[in-house]
Amino acid sequence: MKLYNTLTRKKEEFVPLVEGQVRMYTCGPTVYNYIHVGNARPMVVFDTLRRYFIYRGYDVKYVVNFTDIDDKIINRANEENTSYKEIAEKYIEAFLEDAKGLNLLEEKTIHPRATEFIKPMIDFIQRLIDIGAAYNADGNVYFNIEAAENYGKLSKKNIEELISGARVEVSEEKRNPMDFALWKKAKEGEPCWESPWGKGRPGWHIECSVMARTLLGDTIDIHAGGEDLQFPHHENEIAQSETLTGKPFARYWLHNAMINVDNQKMSKSLGNFLLVRDIKKEFDLEVLRFFLLSAHYRTPMNFTRDIMKQMEKGLERLYNGKKNLEYLLDKTEDRPLNEEEEKHLEEIEKYKQDFIDSMDDDINTADAIASMFELVKYTNSNLNEKSSKALVSKAYQILMELANVLGILYKKDEILEEEILELIEKRTEARKNKNYKLADEIRDKLREKGIILEDTPEGVKWRRI
RNA sequence: GGCGGCAUAGCCAAGUGGUAAGGCAGAGGUCUGCAAAACCUCUAUCCCCAGUUCGAAUCUGGGUGCCGCCUCCA
Numbered sequence: 403m404k405l406y407n408t409l410t411r412k413k414e415e416f417v418p419l420v421e422g423q424v425r426m427y428t429c430g431p432t433v434y435n436y437i438h439v440g441n442a443r444p445m446v447v448f449d450t451l452r453r454y455f456i457y458r459g460y461d462v463k464y465v466v467n468f469t470d471i472d473d474k475i476i477n478r479a480n481e482e483n484t485s486y487k488e489i490a491e492k493y494i495e496a497f498l499e500d501a502k503g504l505n506l507l508e509e510k511t512i513h514p515r516a517t518e519f520i521k522p523m524i525d526f527i528q529r530l531i532d533i534g535a536a537y538n539a540d541g542n543v544y545f546n547i548e549a550a551e552n553y554g555k556l557s558k559k560n561i562e563e564l565i566s567g568a569r570v571e572v573s574e575e576k577r578n579p580m581d582f583a584l585w586k587k588a589k590e591g592e593p594c595w596e597s598p599w600g601k602g603r604p605g606w607h608i609e610c611s612v613m614a615r616t617l618l619g620d621t622i623d624i625h626a627g628g629e630d631l632q633f634p635h636h637e638n639e640i641a642q643s644e645t646l647t648g649k650p651f652a653r654y655w656l657h658n659a660m661i662n663v664d665n666q667k668m669s670k671s672l673g674n675f676l677l678v679r680d681i682k683k684e685f686d687l688e689v690l691r692f693f694l695l696s697a698h699y700r701t702p703m704n705f706t707r708d709i710m711k712q713m714e715k716g717l718e719r720l721y722n723g724k725k726n727l728e729y730l731l732d733k734t735e736d737r738p739l740n741e742e743e744e745k746h747l748e749e750i751e752k753y754k755q756d757f758i759d760s761m762d763d764d765i766n767t768a769d770a771i772a773s774m775f776e777l778v779k780y781t782n783s784n785l786n787e788k789s790s791k792a793l794v795s796k797a798y799q800i801l802m803e804l805a806n807v808l809g810i811l812y813k814k815d816e817i818l819e820e821e822i823l824e825l826i827e828k829r830t831e832a833r834k835n836k837n838y839k840l841a842d843e844i845r846d847k848l849r850e851k852g853i854i855l856e857d858t859p860e861g862v863k864w865r866r867i
Numbered sequence: 868g869g870c871g872g873c874a875u876a877g878c879c880a881a882g883u884g885g886u887a888a889g890g891c892a893g894a895g896g897u898c899u900g901c902a903a904a905a906c907c908u909c910u911a912u913c914c915c916c917a918g919u920u921c922g923a924a925u926c927u928g929g930g931u932g933c934c935g936c937c938u939c940c941a
Contacts, residue, residue: 440941606939628941712891772889856903
């Protein structure tokens with residue numbers, strides 16, 4: 403499969419460091435607030451990549467960190483008059499809840515917290531000092547970017563220009579204006595840890611470097627995140643890690659594009675952060691997941707209510723295809739495929755191959771989804787009650803395995819309550835007696851309860867909205 | 868100023884040299900008591916200009932218009 407590597411700005415054939423294994427790290431949230439739709443994109447996109455790796459038989463080790471100590475968390479704690487720990491705890495819990503709604507494969511995700519890795523961070527920093535790549539300035543420890551080879555290679559930045567751009571914070575402590583903090587000296591009343599340089603806490607960039615290295619090794623296969631993290635965050639991770647180990651830090655860097663809301667950038671000044679849990683009030687989060695996969699991950703997206711409505715309809719179409727197959731599974735008889743059915747199976751396998759080809763091409767989920775629509779159209783048109791159950795079963799299995807790669811179509815029908823079954827029975831009776839008024843009344847009543855009835859030649863079918 | 872991205876039908880969105888996937892919406896039809904679902908049919912020459920080529924939405928150059936990063940915001 404090919405992946406677009408930000409480091410080389412090219413699509414490259416993916417070859418893992420160790421055959422059959424993928425070690426992947428995605429920058430996770432700083433837990434000072436609920437996650438918004440922009441945070442959700444890398445979570446969903448790279449979760450899908452991980453699912454695809456699993457589908458292709460790789461053994462995947464997947465890490466998404468929680469930054470649980472940081473200025474923003476401390477500020478938040480002060481605002482709410484509580485501790486940074488409680489803030490972190492609260493929003494980690496909220497994240498996990500949203501993650502569940504987004505159907506992220508949480509049970510297979512390793513979630514390290516920065517504060518659990520203070521010791522290795524201190525060791526890491528000390529080592530950088532030892533080799534002259536970092537220096538202690540009155541309790542603050544900075545990384546000396548001149549010690550790094552090719553600083554700026556990921557974001558293609560030129561150091562002199564960055565400095566002359568004068569947008570960097572000027573600090574008398576720093577030897578070079580571009581040097582960045584590895585360890586921050588504690589201010590009065592701030593949470594802190596003991597270190598060889600006094601009380602303080604780690605800087606942001608060092609967290610990811612240390613957690614990735616501790617959990618995944620010196621060189622990881624894939625490092626992913628939003629494209630806004632390219633600089634300075636990822637650039638600094640590379641500088642620290644590669645200076646320390648002398649090895650490549652990550653072999654493939656993947657970055658997703660940003661999301662606008664109603665054609666506007668989400669920003670603090672506009673106060674237009676759209677939280678995942680706000681979206682949940684109007685849409686099932688599966689629709690959000692489907693939306694996030696409806697465009698290629700490196701294409702900027704725009705989030706609007708209307709587009710979500712469209713996505714909801716599209717997803718419903720796939721669910722109907724699934725339901726139709728489930729219905730046939732129940733109605734068809736087991737027998738060997740005839741010649742015509744063998745051809746159907748070949749066609750169905752072809753759609754599956756199209757799906758795989760699309761995913762192989764830098765996770766082209768938009769194209770992969772199109773293959774699913776085509777598959778559904780094909781089975782809707784060509785399979786019926788007279789088909790062989792073996793064929794129906796195979797088609798269903800393929801549809802579901804593709805859906806599982808994208809993390810969609812996972813909702814199962816619940817068993818209907820006795821009371822509702824009785825109503826359906828009553829309506830069928832009414833229809834038999836051509837009492838359509840009563841029949842329609844019952845249908846409307848059930849619709850209010852979120853149950854859609856469909857009269858088909860084979861009898862009444864129902865589904866949830 | 869530096870780096871980068873995007874511009875395809877009413878809307879969303881694939882397609883990176885051979886004569887425009889898919890979805891939503893819309894129109895007509897089949898089926899149906901009516902609906903729903905499903906199926907069939909219909910709806911674009913790809914921002915503009917020039918060039919390369921037998922041939923370009925796809926490559927090159929120049930415009931125009933959006934946008935992102937360069938401020939610990941995914």
